Amino acid sequence: MTHDAQSALLRAALDAAERGWHVFPLRPGTKRPALHGEASCPGTGPCTRGHRKWEQRATTDPDRIRATWTHGPFNVGIATGPSGLLVVDLDVPKDKGSSDAPDGAATFGALCERAGHAVPATYRTRTASGGQHLYFTAPTGVRLTNTAGTVGPLVDTRAWGGYVVAAGSTTPAGPYEALCAPETAPLPLWIQSILQPAPRASQRPSWPVTTQSRTYADVALANETRNVAMAQHGAREATLFRAARAVGRFVAWGDLPRHTVEQALQEAGEAAGLSASECRSTLRSALDWSIAHNQRRGNAA
Template sequence: MVRSLLGNVDAQCHVRAAWARAPFNVGIATGPSGLLVVDLDVPKSQNRKGSSDAPDGAATFAALCERAGHDVPDTYRVRTASGGMHLYFTAPAGVRLTNTTGTVARSVDTRAWGGYIVAAGSTTPTGAYEALSAPEAAPLPLWLQTILQPALKPAQTPSGVAAGQSRRYADVALANETRNVAGAQPGARESALFRAARALGRFIAWGDLPRHVVEQALQEAGQGAGLSAAECRSTLRSALDWSITHNSGRREAA
């Protein structure tokens, strides 16, 4: 049984009374607790057989950190019952991040508003949740926040306004995002490229910009900032595919 706990005196009394009768597991509502937890999964085939050709979430996340120019963050972490890992971060003030599945990378999910995680010390039929470090969560890294925070959507084009206005808006956005990528500093280059592709993908979905024009502009900007051609292609492909899929049909017809 999992019970969410509130940090007040009444809740503490209820907890003491409950634990006096039997042990219970603990669930943490991540959003209200000011937390974002990165859930590094283990492939199901690896859970069952002890090996898998697919990389686990920890390996994938470490590779992502390296590509972003950072070490894996040093923060409070918990080994999950399945053998995966929970990395705890304090959520940024004024930003309401939600749960994600596969947005960061394969086998890398997040829990924030609308989600919860099982706390260390809990035991389930599949195993125990074990704390692996001192209980202090680091702030969410900015480069990771840029991946998790959805790009702002432009205002809807009013009915009757010529489509040329929307195309001009798209051209300005392309120039701005390209400039942002080209001027990105070491350690923030890939996240800047990812964010720009997410922002511009909607214009491809809406027919305002051709995909090859966006890809060429951002590829050149990314390489000019110091990223390799392969890094740019991989980041652009995943970010544009996601943005196009999630923005198709969202703008009302004029």
């Protein structure tokens, strides 16, 4: 790699840091962190008081960045959590030739339309694989983590515990390129409502499980039904999705019949202003997911 290319990567790292985004080096030409792992930690330098992972060592300090990137043509990683970012990763099918499934961008666009919004105008990059990264400012006081498929197929998110490859980096598959103006929009509330985990059922083993579970399940269904019916325009489908995910565990555990849950939430969704078909589609996918992931009591997803 030429000196000019190495200088361009240093500039990309400094540009990200100027935005307040915490960066760290990735191995040249790859998406893998260039920092040592815990097993090989020397216990010196920044790790004197214990091993520090890439998320802890990511920095906005221009002097540290210059010192690092003078040692090699490192790609640039952005630690999303410390940077106050939530990045939506719109992927493409792995087998582009044989799959007729929509890519992440199409899925996300359909979700936005069903939520009553245009695709948010925010800073975005094209990834080496042909996908997109949409950057959002994470909400204050909420610690969001990574998700895979929670929002939709081929739609993942990166927050605390995750990172993305910055524009200006290059892999054998291609470059990462900025696609639009530099403004980063706040995370839309309807996306946040999908990403925030549903409350877990409390554990109260002091009386028979059947009576306790059914009572708790009835209360949970009533609460979620009310939440859906009162959902505001723009958050209705996301609220219905979260409610079905939350109550679906009780269907999996045998505490509530599926048709009871579907009927209650269907009526609530229609009362909030969703069409019958929108409710059915959302309920089907959310309940199927929740039931499949909650086969054992206590393992609520």
